[in-house]
Amino acid sequence: MKSVGIAIFTAALACLGCERAVVPGYELSASMRAVDKDDVEDPNKLRHDVEIQLEKHCGTPLRPKLIGHSELDADYLAHGAEVYRQRCAACHGNSGYGNGPAASVMYPLPRDYTKGIFKFVSVVDGTKPLREDLLRTVRNGARGTSMPSFALLPKRDLEAVVDYVLVLTHRGELEDALREAAIDEEETIDDKLATKLADNIAKRWVVPKNKVIHPLTVEPPYTWDSIEKGREAFAGANGVCFKCHDRDGSARNLLEVGKDPWGHEGRAADLTSGMFHGGATSIDLYRRIYGGIKPMPAFATGYPSDPDMLWHLVHYVQYISGARRREVVQSSLLPNERR
Ligand code: HEC
Ligand code: HEC
Incomplete structure (x- = not known):
C-alpha cells in the first residue's frame, strides 16, 4: 500500500x-x-x-x-x-x-x-x-x-x-x-x-472619461417610424451603410470594404444573421455605429441634423437581425404592430 x-x-x-x-x-x-x-x-x-x-x-x-x-x-x-x-x-x-x-x-x-x-x-x-x-x-x-x-x-x-x-x-x-x-x-x-x-x-x-461613449440622446421608442428612418439612412437614396452591408444588410455580395487594422481584407457583418459579434443590446449596437470598427468608419458625427438617427439605425439593425426568423420578431418585438 x-x-x-x-x-x-x-x-x-x-x-x-x-x-x-x-x-x-x-x-x-x-x-x-x-x-x-x-x-x-x-x-x-x-x-x-x-x-x-x-x-x-x-x-x-x-x-x-x-x-x-x-x-x-x-x-x-x-x-x-x-x-x-x-x-x-x-x-x-x-x-x-x-x-x-x-x-x-x-x-x-x-x-x-x-x-x-x-x-x-x-x-x-x-x-x-x-x-x-x-x-x-x-x-x-x-x-x-x-x-x-x-x-x-x-x-x-x-x-x-x-x-x-x-x-x-x-x-x-x-x-x-x-x-x-x-x-x-x-x-x-x-x-x-x-x-x-x-x-x-x-x-x-x-x-480619459470624455472618451467613453455616452449616447447623444435618450433611446427613443422602438416604433415603425423609428425603424423606417433607420432604413432610409441605411439603404435609402442618401444611405451609406448599404455600400458595405448590402441593401438587405446581409453583406452576402461580399462587397470590398478595405483592410482591417491587422492587414486582412475586412468583411462587413451580416446584420441579418441574428448573431451580433459585439452584443445585441441597443447600447452595444449604438457603440458599434458611433465608434465604428475599422474598416467601418465611426458615425458619431454622421447625422448632425438628427441626433436621434444613431438610435433609428440601431432599431433598423435590430429589426433586420430577425430577418431569418421573422415570426419571432413579429410576435415578440412588435406586439402593437403585428400584422
Ligand atoms: C466601409 C464599410 C462599412 C460601412 C460604410 C458601414 N459598415 Fe458596418 N461594418 C463594417 C464591417 C467591416 C464590420 C465588421 C467589423 C468586424 O467585426 O470586424 C461592420 C460591423 C457593423 C456592426 C457590428 C455587428 C456585430 O456583429 O456586432 C454594426 C451594428 C454595423 N456594422 C452597422 C452599420 C451601420 C448602421 C452603418 C451605416 C451607418 C454601417 N455599419 C456602415 C463595414 C461597414
Ligand atoms: C476557439 C478559439 C478561441 C478561444 C479558445 C478564445 N478565443 Fe478570444 N477570440 C477568438 C476569435 C475568433 C476572436 C475574434 C472575434 C472577432 O474578431 O469578431 C476573439 C477575440 C477576443 C478578444 C478581442 C475582443 C475585441 O474587442 O476585439 C479578446 C479580448 C479575447 N478574444 C480574449 C480571449 C480570452 C481571454 C480567452 C480565454 C479565456 C479566449 N479569448 C479564448 C477566438 C478564441
Whole structure:
C-alpha cells in the first residue's frame, strides 16, 4: 500500500515537473523576425536587445509583469497566465499574436492582441478600450465567431486572464515601439529608451472619461417610424451603410470594404444573421455605429441634423437581425404592430 502511495506521489511529482518544463517562452513577432540588414546593421543584436527589454518590462510566461501596474501581485498574474495557457492560447497563441495552432481555419481570426487594438469597445474611435470592455467580451464571447463565452469561469480566473491579455498586449506594443525606434529613429535599444516607451504605453491606456461613449440622446421608442428612418439612412437614396452591408444588410455580395487594422481584407457583418459579434443590446449596437470598427468608419458625427438617427439605425439593425426568423420578431418585438 505504502509503495503504491509513493509511486503515485512520484508520478504526480514527475508530472508537475514535466508540465513546468513544457511552458513555452515568448516568441517575437513576424515583423521583428523579418528585420534584416537593410533595416539595421545587426538584426540579431537588435532582436537580442529587444528580448532583454521585453523580459524586463513584461516578464516571462511563468512570471509575467503588467506595464503600468507594478502593484499587481506576481502570483495573481501568473495565475492569469495559467488560465490563458489552458483556455485561450490554442486560438490566440502563446504570446498573443493570434496565431495559436487552432487559428488558421477561423474567420474572423482570433484577435492578435499585440497591436493594442480591440473591436468591441465603449470608447470613441482611436482610444484604448476600457479593461471592462475586454472583460465583457471574455464573459460573453463574440456570438457568430469562434470566440467562446467564459461566463462560467470563476471571477478570479476571469479577472486574472484579462489582466494577462493586457500583459501580452503591452508586450506587443512595446516590441513594436522598440522596433520602430531602432529602425526609423536609429535609436539604441537600452534601459532608458525602453522605460520611456513603456511609460508612454502606460499613459495611453489611461482612458480619459470624455472618451467613453455616452449616447447623444435618450433611446427613443422602438416604433415603425423609428425603424423606417433607420432604413432610409441605411439603404435609402442618401444611405451609406448599404455600400458595405448590402441593401438587405446581409453583406452576402461580399462587397470590398478595405483592410482591417491587422492587414486582412475586412468583411462587413451580416446584420441579418441574428448573431451580433459585439452584443445585441441597443447600447452595444449604438457603440458599434458611433465608434465604428475599422474598416467601418465611426458615425458619431454622421447625422448632425438628427441626433436621434444613431438610435433609428440601431432599431433598423435590430429589426433586420430577425430577418431569418421573422415570426419571432413579429410576435415578440412588435406586439402593437403585428400584422
Ligand atoms: C476557439 C478559439 C478561441 C478561444 C479558445 C478564445 N478565443 Fe478570444 N477570440 C477568438 C476569435 C475568433 C476572436 C475574434 C472575434 C472577432 O474578431 O469578431 C476573439 C477575440 C477576443 C478578444 C478581442 C475582443 C475585441 O474587442 O476585439 C479578446 C479580448 C479575447 N478574444 C480574449 C480571449 C480570452 C481571454 C480567452 C480565454 C479565456 C479566449 N479569448 C479564448 C477566438 C478564441
Ligand atoms: C466601409 C464599410 C462599412 C460601412 C460604410 C458601414 N459598415 Fe458596418 N461594418 C463594417 C464591417 C467591416 C464590420 C465588421 C467589423 C468586424 O467585426 O470586424 C461592420 C460591423 C457593423 C456592426 C457590428 C455587428 C456585430 O456583429 O456586432 C454594426 C451594428 C454595423 N456594422 C452597422 C452599420 C451601420 C448602421 C452603418 C451605416 C451607418 C454601417 N455599419 C456602415 C463595414 C461597414
